[in-house]
Amino acid sequence: MSVAAFVIVLAVLIVMIVKGVDVWLALLAASILMTVAMDPLKLPLTFTATVGDEMTWFLVAMSTLIALLAESYRRANLTDELGRGLSKALRSSKLGMIAVSAVMGLLPVAGGALMSAPVVGALGNAAGFTSVNSAVANVWFRHTLILIYPISDIIVLASSLSGVPLEDILVRQVLVAAMLTVLGYVVILRGAVKLEHLKPGLQRKTLIASAAPLLTALGAALTVRYTVNPLLMPLGVAVGVLTIGLMRGVKAIIASFKSWRVYSIALASFTAMSLKYSLELSGASRALVSVLPKDVNALLIVSVLPFIVGFLAGSVTVALTIGMSLALGVGSVNPFTVNVAYIASFLGYLASPAHLCLVYTAEYFEVPLFKLYRKLVPLVVTSLALSVMILVVVEPLI
Numbered sequence: 001m002s003v004a005a006f007v008i009v010l011a012v013l014i015v016m017i018v019k020g021v022d023v024w025l026a027l028l029a030a031s032i033l034m035t036v037a038m039d040p041l042k043l044p045l046t047f048t049a050t051v052g053d054e055m056t057w058f059l060v061a062m063s064t065l066i067a068l069l070a071e072s073y074r075r076a077n078l079t080d081e082l083g084r085g086l087s088k089a090l091r092s093s094k095l096g097m098i099a100v101s102a103v104m105g106l107l108p109v110a111g112g113a114l115m116s117a118p119v120v121g122a123l124g125n126a127a128g129f130t131s132v133n134s135a136v137a138n139v140w141f142r143h144t145l146i147l148i149y150p151i152s153d154i155i156v157l158a159s160s161l162s163g164v165p166l167e168d169i170l171v172r173q174v175l176v177a178a179m180l181t182v183l184g185y186v187v188i189l190r191g192a193v194k195l196e197h198l199k200p201g202l203q204r205k206t207l208i209a210s211a212a213p214l215l216t217a218l219g220a221a222l223t224v225r226y227t228v229n230p231l232l233m234p235l236g237v238a239v240g241v242l243t244i245g246l247m248r249g250v251k252a253i254i255a256s257f258k259s260w261r262v263y264s265i266a267l268a269s270f271t272a273m274s275l276k277y278s279l280e281l282s283g284a285s286r287a288l289v290s291v292l293p294k295d296v297n298a299l300l301i302v303s304v305l306p307f308i309v310g311f312l313a314g315s316v317t318v319a320l321t322i323g324m325s326l327a328l329g330v331g332s333v334n335p336f337t338v339n340v341a342y343i344a345s346f347l348g349y350l351a352s353p354a355h356l357c358l359v360y361t362a363e364y365f366e367v368p369l370f371k372l373y374r375k376l377v378p379l380v381v382t383s384l385a386l387s388v389m390i391l392v393v394v395e396p397l398i
Contacts, residue, residue: 006284008310010322018354024267031275038282045398049277053230056273059160061234062268062325063153069241070107071256076248078210079104083119085207094189096135098181105142106149106214113138113357117364133188135365136375140360141182141348147343147348151221151237153233153265153314154316158342161276161324165229166184168335169342172394176343178388183386187379213243241344272321279325302341303328303388307348321343327369336395343387351380 009030016026035043051057073079082148083100090096097120104116117138124134146152155173159166217240221233245253256262264332278284306323313319323341327333349355353369358376 003284004238005034005282006279007285009034009037011319014309014313017315017318022268022313023317024264024271027268027321028277029277031271034275034278034282034284034362037279038284042281046274046277049273049281050270052271053277055160055163056270058231058234059269060244061268062151062156062237063269063298064262065234065237065241066151066156067151067265069213069237070242070257070258071262072241072244072252073213075255076244077162078213078244078248078266079107081206081210081295083116085210091336095360096123097127097137097189098144098185101138101141102181103147105144105296106152113142113364116142117361118216121365125329127189128241131365131367132371135361135367135372136379137184137188138361138365139350139376141181143346144177144180144184146299147346148173151218151233152156152290153269154346155342157272157317157320158324158338159245161272161321162327162333162338164333164338165285166225169339171398172335172339172391173343175390175394178226179386179390180350180383183379183383185355187375209247212247213240215242215286225227247307265274272317275321276325279322298337298339299388299392301316303344303384306341306345307384307396309348310348311352312343312348312354314349314352314356316346316349319349329387334398336391339391340388343386344361347380347384347387351376371374 012033013026013030016029031046032043035046072081083104086096086099086103090099099251100123101116104282120138121131121134122133124137129137130138146154149155150166150170155166155169158164159169161278217237219236220239224232224236241253302323304318305326309322310319310376320342323345324333324338327337327341350358351373352358358369358372
């Protein structure tokens, strides 16, 4: 019964996400359905466990302020200044395409891929790239640096759901992020016509100013984490938001408070923790693992299944929530299994046809999705295999 309930609830969750239902609402429905299917009397216990966990409120506060920072950046027109400033500073089309996509990817706003697309497209044209290569570059490099960004909502979510310290995820993913960047460069940016450096014209003050709130948020959050209390990291992100207010006035921040996306992300964080406790208290994730053939390696479970969920749902939040539960079901949550589930969830989400960055990019560059997938799918599958290999080799050394 528990396995059947898990499969049915997972199917309902994925269908809701694909149909456009808000992630928080889909997660809440899945949490309630799972508990009712297993033991309705545990509904109050699931709720109290979620509300009583300090990590729930840390995750809600952190994700809300990250969303507020990203939304304020966009409304203050700082994202465009940052992207164009970076491309001029590097004076190289290839490096500009990588840096603009990666840095602007740190600001996960709705339609964020469309912010970097014009700059990446212009640099790609100058380098002689096809529209397909430019489109894949816009999607791929947008998701490299954020993998190891300490105040990214996805890495904070993985840490909060699993209980594994942020540092234990970061230190293992650095090599993975480096591999993704190098592999992407070789596969996507290889074969461009030789270019002269881009003409200078950088206004250093503009670049520094546009990057200031982002750097301030990161510096303040890490300072608070290591000198005061890790649970107070949201205060550091708030400093970044206030920096935007001091630079551009409070209108952008006030407008951001009116954005439903900010509150949707906060609710998704809460309901992700609720689903985590629902799966944990019901024993569904452990039951699923127990019915698999005994010779199925735990590594296969925490890599393949989260990847599939991420691909089908097109939501990294859903994939991570399920992935962390599967890691728990394997028998113990440890940095290795959590990191494998983390990168598997992330790569599955990256390649999903429901991933808005991919859809928006394809529309902007007027490239059919199947043409993008010809280059993207081999890249993602190779990256997953190499990521797992890196984590296996690195684990004994840490």
